Amino acid sequence: MSEGFQGTIAVVGGSGDLGSAIARRLAKAGRKVIIGSRAADSAAAAAERLGFGITGLANADAAAAADLVIVTVPFAAQETTLGAIAAHVVGKIVVDTTVPLVPPRVMRVQLPPEGSAAVKAQGLLGEGVTVVSAFHNVAAHKLIKDAEVECDVLVFGDDKAARGTVVGLVRDCGLRGLHGGALVNSAAAEALTSILIFVNKTYAVDGAGIRITGGLTEPA
Numbered sequence: 001m002s003e004g005f006q007g008t009i010a011v012v013g014g015s016g017d018l019g020s021a022i023a024r025r026l027a028k029a030g031r032k033v034i035i036g037s038r039a040a041d042s043a044a045a046a047a048e049r050l051g052f053g054i055t056g057l058a059n060a061d062a063a064a065a066a067d068l069v070i071v072t073v074p075f076a077a078q079e080t081t082l083g084a085i086a087a088h089v090v091g092k093i094v095v096d097t098t099v100p101l102v103p104p105r106v107m108r109v110q111l112p113p114e115g116s117a118a119v120k121a122q123g124l125l126g127e128g129v130t131v132v133s134a135f136h137n138v139a140a141h142k143l144i145k146d147a148e149v150e151c152d153v154l155v156f157g158d159d160k161a162a163r164g165t166v167v168g169l170v171r172d173c174g175l176r177g178l179h180g181g182a183l184v185n186s187a188a189a190e191a192l193t194s195i196l197i198f199v200n201k202t203y204a205v206d207g208a209g210i211r212i213t214g215g216l217t218e219p220a
């Protein structure tokens, strides 16, 4: 197996669009991936569809069996889902991908009172869990295909080493992951998604993405 994170990764909500795409890309890169769903049989069916050795379990069991957990559920399901896995993620990295969209006005930035979905996740899970956020600005329907996705992924978190681990997982997914700083900065990427949805509609784009320009030097 190549360098990078060697542990088991659970994708909670991995039966959905973004989770399936991330799970597939990570498993294809050689990572050990378990999909989580509210229903174990749905998880198993999704895992079977995706292939690459992915397995499926109920969300809490997937989180318990994993060393790192990626959460890919709608904002409206974030609190319940984190509640279901909270006891199983203490001491682990939880990667929150939640964009706090509030339908039907998904083209308007509507951040939660906590400031961002990522900060809300940290508050719900407590300090014993290292929350990192990422993948807010990448279109799932592009990520599920094998073609290159023209989009950088900003990664936020208060623990630099944990952020670095997730930057590596983004690289495993075939995208450029960039440190975006502290978890509170996640608000910027979460907000940007509403703007990208607006751009998609206004300019008839099939999944606009973001690129950070300039000659970047790898951080020490």
Ligand SMILES: NC(=O)c1ccc[n+]([C@@H]2O[C@H](COP(=O)([O-])OP(=O)(O)OC[C@H]3O[C@@H](n4cnc5c(N)ncnc54)[C@H](OP(=O)(O)O)[C@@H]3O)[C@@H](O)[C@H]2O)c1
Binding pocket: 013, 014, 015, 016, 017, 018, 019, 036, 037, 038, 039, 042, 043, 072, 073, 074, 075, 076, 077, 080, 081, 097, 098, 099, 100, 101, 135, 136, 137, 138, 139, 140, 141
């Ligand atoms: N789709 C994208 O292109 C994209 C891009 C960037 C960020 N995001 C963000 O990533 C997250 C996931 O997006 P998605 O499009 O993948 O979502 P999705 O396909 O609508 O849902 C993902 C999974 O969440 C679970 N879920 C749905 N409703 C639920 C509920 N009421 N309670 C508990 N679990 C529920 C379902 O899993 P089970 O039924 O199997 O439990 C579902 O398969 C969202 O926060 C979204 O804003 C999405």
